[in-house]
Amino acid sequence: GLKAVDHVSGIRCAFGARSSLGLLLPTRLSWLFYNPGSSYIWEKQRKDMDIVSVIPWLHGGPVVIVSSMEMMQQVLGYSDDFDKPLPRTPGSSLFGANVAMLQKEPWKKHRRVLNPAFSKKLYLLVWKESTRMFRDMVDAEAWDKQQSVDIPLLSDLTSKFALNIVASCAFDFHSTWSDSIASAGNEMTLQKCLKVILDNIAVRFLAPTWAYSVFPFGALKRVDTAFSTIFGFMRTQIALRREKIVSEDVTSEDTQGKNTIFHNIVRANMDGGKFAFDEKEVIGNTFVMLFAGHETTARTLNSLLPLLALYEGEQDKIYQEIEQVLPDGRDPTFEDFESFTQIRKCIQEAMRLYPPVVALVREAMHDVQLDVTNKVTGEKDHSVVLKKGTQVIVNILGIHYNPRHFPDPETFKPSRWDDDSTSSDAFGAFGQGPRACIGRKFSLTEATCFVAMLLRDWRVEVDLTEGESPQQWQRRVMTDKANGPRGLGPISVRFVKRKPQ
Numbered sequence: 001g002l003k004a005v006d007h008v009s010g011i012r013c014a015f016g017a018r019s020s021l022g023l024l025l026p027t028r029l030s031w032l033f034y035n036p037g038s039s040y041i042w043e044k045q046r047k048d049m050d051i052v053s054v055i056p057w058l059h060g061g062p063v064v065i066v067s068s069m070e071m072m073q074q075v076l077g078y079s080d081d082f083d084k085p086l087p088r089t090p091g092s093s094l095f096g097a098n099v100a101m102l103q104k105e106p107w108k109k110h111r112r113v114l115n116p117a118f119s120k121k122l123y124l125l126v127w128k129e130s131t132r133m134f135r136d137m138v139d140a141e142a143w144d145k146q147q148s149v150d151i152p153l154l155s156d157l158t159s160k161f162a163l164n165i166v167a168s169c170a171f172d173f174h175s176t177w178s179d180s181i182a183s184a185g186n187e188m189t190l191q192k193c194l195k196v197i198l199d200n201i202a203v204r205f206l207a208p209t210w211a212y213s214v215f216p217f218g219a220l221k222r223v224d225t226a227f228s229t230i231f232g233f234m235r236t237q238i239a240l241r242r243e244k245i246v247s248e249d250v251t252s253e254d255t256q257g258k259n260t261i262f263h264n265i266v267r268a269n270m271d272g273g274k275f276a277f278d279e280k281e282v283i284g285n286t287f288v289m290l291f292a293g294h295e296t297t298a299r300t301l302n303s304l305l306p307l308l309a310l311y312e313g314e315q316d317k318i319y320q321e322i323e324q325v326l327p328d329g330r331d332p333t334f335e336d337f338e339s340f341t342q343i344r345k346c347i348q349e350a351m352r353l354y355p356p357v358v359a360l361v362r363e364a365m366h367d368v369q370l371d372v373t374n375k376v377t378g379e380k381d382h383s384v385v386l387k388k389g390t391q392v393i394v395n396i397l398g399i400h401y402n403p404r405h406f407p408d409p410e411t412f413k414p415s416r417w418d419d420d421s422t423s424s425d426a427f428g429a430f431g432q433g434p435r436a437c438i439g440r441k442f443s444l445t446e447a448t449c450f451v452a453m454l455l456r457d458w459r460v461e462v463d464l465t466e467g468e469s470p471q472q473w474q475r476r477v478m479t480d481k482a483n484g485p486r487g488l489g490p491i492s493v494r495f496v497k498r499k500p501q
């Protein structure tokens with residue numbers, strides 16, 4: 001292990017940073033059984049050095065964790081030195097081969113099939129569906145009849161909203177807020193299934209198939225039900241889509257931009273030839289789009305709204321912007337997207353503080369020389385040679401909290417994006433390089449529209465306890481530990497009507 005990471009210093013423990021067994025077990029049983037656990041990246045790394053290694057002596061492989069922009073660029077960039085890790089466990093193929101997990105060569109085929117779907121037509125549709133769904137939500141929840149609305153668990157609301165939008169725009173599964181696609185499923189709703197899968201990924205990786213019939217209760221039962229419900233749902237939808245394509249009900253040239261992502265996936269299976277998807281690839285890509293396309297945007301809104309409640313000045317600036325862009329109080333349109341600069345800066349800053357994806361993993365494709373930077377100056381300090389197969393975790397959280405890249409990193413400061421409101425070299429929430437997020441514009445369109453619709457009519461507030469400052473609330477509720485890789489802990493907010501009736 002030490003040789004693989006060229007003796008980079010760090011943690012020596014029983015279970016590796018990416019060992020599924022380690023993720024299942026409680027962390028820090030003792031110094032001997034120290035297990036970095038799933039929240040390690042959040043808790044420790046952002047304060048530590050720019051590079052550290054984790055070398056397990058019982059289970060898992062050696063990894064290095066890097067937390068500087070310069071090293072992120074080396075690892076995620078366009079060279080052939082690093083690629084996505086090769087699948088090692090049976091669980092790696094849980095969802096079937098898909099665009100997000102494959103290595104460079106097979107990946108190209110998947111991007112080629114999916115890329116054309118991510119066009120302006122799609123973003124227009126995302127905007128349109130976001131306004132429709134928002135209005136629908138207000139009606140269904142009867143918010144208009146109330147002066148203030150308490151949202152006890154914000155993540156439930158943002159997750160349902162985002163799942164409906166991806167279902168409608170990427171898959172053409174239209175639903176209303178009350179008859180939501182999120183509520184589909186027999187024993188468990190789709191929204192619940194996706195959450196159970198996310199929370200129990202390590203269980204699925206580890207448990208052998210026979211375990212589900214021998215121990216059909218507890219976590220195993222929940223995981224099994226979630227997987228069978230979601231796979232059943234996807235199979236049905238894929239079959240329906242095939243029928244539609246055969247009967248030529250749907251064409252990829254749909255003028256409204258509907259159907260395109262899912263249509264492309266299923267079509268690629270039917271067309272045959274060099275770029276054909278096999279059955280597993282159809283399932284894999286359907287799953288990854290459904291999953292990656294909703295949970296991440298939901299998390300962004302889940303951290304942004306309480307931040308706006310805490311930093312009232314920033315919320316006021318958004319409201320002023322909305323009044324300027326929509327002086328007659330109309331619904332925003334996609335043409336207004338570029339004008340909502342304050343909203344976009346706030347979204348970007350929320351994603352810097354609470355990135356929905358906290359770490360990205362790559363593997364050295366051969367023995368690779370990595371230039372290690374000095375934490376304070378950012379200059380090259382020395383090089384290390386990582387052996388072929390060594391995994392590198394790019395710690396997005398660590399980079400976002402690195403004061404060299406973002407001075408006063410703990411503070412929510414949207415004005416730090418004034419100069420270049422859309423990108424910064426150290427911003428890694430959507431990844432970087434060739435594998436950067438394909439859905440970036442999709443999610444920014446959706447989140448901007450949601451915030452514009454919400455804040456036009458409502459003010460967001462949170463309940464501070466007596467004598468508590470906003471910063472204390474942030475530390476108490478949006479805690480380091482709670483955030484971990486699984487998102488923030490439970491958050492409740494209140495929406496108060498701006499113009500009482």
Ligand code: HEM
Binds near residue numbers: 289
């Ligand atoms: C706030 C929202 C989002 C965040 C923070 C986010 C984050 C990311 C990140 C960090 C990656 C790079 C992974 C890596 O380098 O290993 C990625 C890739 C990906 N994202 Fe997103 N994502 C978001 C929204 C979406 C949406 C809306 C979709 C689809 C509709 C989507 C689909 C994908 C796919 C398919 C990939 C794999 C791309 C490839 O490897 O070619 N994402 N995302």
